[in-house]
Amino acid sequence: MHIPDGLMYPATAVATGVVGAGAVAYALKKSREELDEKRIPVVGLTAAFIFAAQMVTIPVAGGTSTHLLGGAMAGIMFGPWVGTLVVSVVYLVQAIGFADGGITALGANILCMGVLPAVGGYYFFRALTGVLPRTRTSYLGSVAVTSWLSIVAASALASVFIAIGGPLPLAAFPIMIGIHALVGILEAVISTSVVAAVLTTRPDLLANQDRLPEKVPASARGEAA
Amino acid sequence: MTNSVESRSIVPFVLVGLVVALMIGMVASNFAASSPDALQRAIIDSACRDAPDEEACLVEQEGEPVLEIAPRALLAYQVTWLSGLVGVIATFALGAGLVMLVRRSGGPASARRAE
Numbered sequence: 001m002h003i004p005d006g007l008m009y010p011a012t013a014v015a016t017g018v019v020g021a022g023a024v025a026y027a028l029k030k031s032r033e034e035l036d037e038k039r040i041p042v043v044g045l046t047a048a049f050i051f052a053a054q055m056v057t058i059p060v061a062g063g064t065s066t067h068l069l070g071g072a073m074a075g076i077m078f079g080p081w082v083g084t085l086v087v088s089v090v091y092l093v094q095a096i097g098f099a100d101g102g103i104t105a106l107g108a109n110i111l112c113m114g115v116l117p118a119v120g121g122y123y124f125f126r127a128l129t130g131v132l133p134r135t136r137t138s139y140l141g142s143v144a145v146t147s148w149l150s151i152v153a154a155s156a157l158a159s160v161f162i163a164i165g166g167p168l169p170l171a172a173f174p175i176m177i178g179i180h181a182l183v184g185i186l187e188a189v190i191s192t193s194v195v196a197a198v199l200t201t202r203p204d205l206l207a208n209q210d211r212l213p214e215k216v217p218a219s220a221r222g223e224a225a
Numbered sequence: 226m227t228n229s230v231e232s233r234s235i236v237p238f239v240l241v242g243l244v245v246a247l248m249i250g251m252v253a254s255n256f257a258a259s260s261p262d263a264l265q266r267a268i269i270d271s272a273c274r275d276a277p278d279e280e281a282c283l284v285e286q287e288g289e290p291v292l293e294i295a296p297r298a299l300l301a302y303q304v305t306w307l308s309g310l311v312g313v314i315a316t317f318a319l320g321a322g323l324v325m326l327v328r329r330s331g332g333p334a335s336a337r338r339a340e
Contacts, residue, residue: 044321172271
C-alpha cells in the first residue's frame with residue numbers, strides 16, 4: 001500500500017508531510033512514557049522484523065500481491081506511540097534506502113500505515129478486550145480483528161490522500177477497500193501469530209498488561225502499562 | 226513478585242528474533258511475488274474500468290512508471306539477500322537507537338525512575 005512519489009497532488013503531499021512529521025515528533029515525546037529500558041532492543045527487533053516481513057510479498061486473488069504492514073501489531077505490542085515510531089522507522093528506511101514508498105509520500109505513508117493502525121488499533125484493541133472475557137482466545141481474536149480492520153481503514157485513508165487532486169477516482173474506493181478487505185486476512189493471520197508467540201514466551205514485554213488473559217501467571221507479567 | 230520476570234535476560238529473545246528476521250529478509254524474500262500490490266491493482270483496475278479494450282488497457286497501465294520501483298534506490302531489490310541484510314540491520318539499529326536516545330535524553334519516565 002506504499003504510496004510512491006508522483007501519485008499524490010503536491011499540496012496533499014506537503015500537508016501530509018507536515019502532519020506526519022508532527023505525529024512522529026509527538027511519538028518521540030510520548031515514547032519516553034510508554035517504554036522501559038528492557039524493551040528498547042525489542043522495539044528495534046520489531047522494526048527489523050516488520051521490514052523483513054514486508055519484503056515477502058504473497059500473491060492473492062485477482063493478480064495482486066500483499067505483505068504484512070504491522071502497524072496495528074506494533075501498537076498492540078508496545079502502545080500507540082512506540083508502535084507509531086516502530087513503523088515510521090521502517091517506512092523511513094524503505095523510502096530512503098530502497099525506494100519503497102516515495103520520499104514525498106513519506107508523511108502520507110506514515111499517517112496511513114503507521115499512526116492510524118498503531119494509535120487507532122491500540123485503542124480499538126483496548127475497547128474490544130475491555131468488553132470480552134479475559135481469555136487467550138478473546139485476546140488473540142481481538143488482535144486478529146484489529147489487524148484486519150487496520151488494513152481496511154488504512155486503505156480508505158490512502159484512497160482519500162490519493163483522490164484529493166490525484167489520479168484515484170471516487171469510483172475506485174470500493175475496489176481499493178474491497179481488495180484490502182481480502183489482504184487484511186493475511187495481516188490478521190501474521191499479526192496474531194506473532195503476538196501469540198510473544199504472549200507465550202515473554203508476556204512481560206507486551207503493553208496492555210491489564211488486558212492479558214487471566215491464565216497468564218503473575219510471575220510472568222511485566223509492569224502495568 | 227516480578228523478580229522472576231526482571232531477572233530473565235532479553236538477549237536470547239532478541240537474538241532469536243533477529244535470526245528469524247534475517248532469514249525472512251535474506252531467504253524467504255527471494256520467493257516474493259512480483260505482481261502489483263493492492264494499491265497499484267486498484268489504480269490499474271479503476272483506470273481501465275470503462276476502457277474499450279480492457280485487456281490492452283491493463284497491460285499498458287501495469288507499465289506506468291509511477292507504479293514501478295524508482296531507479297534511485299541505493300540497493301536494488303534484485304539483490305535480495307543484501308537488501309534483507311542491510312535493511313534488517315538498519316531498521317534494528319535505527320529503531321533501538323532512536324528510542325534509546327529518547328529515553329536517555331530525559332523525560333517523565335526517567336524522572337519517575339529516579340524518584
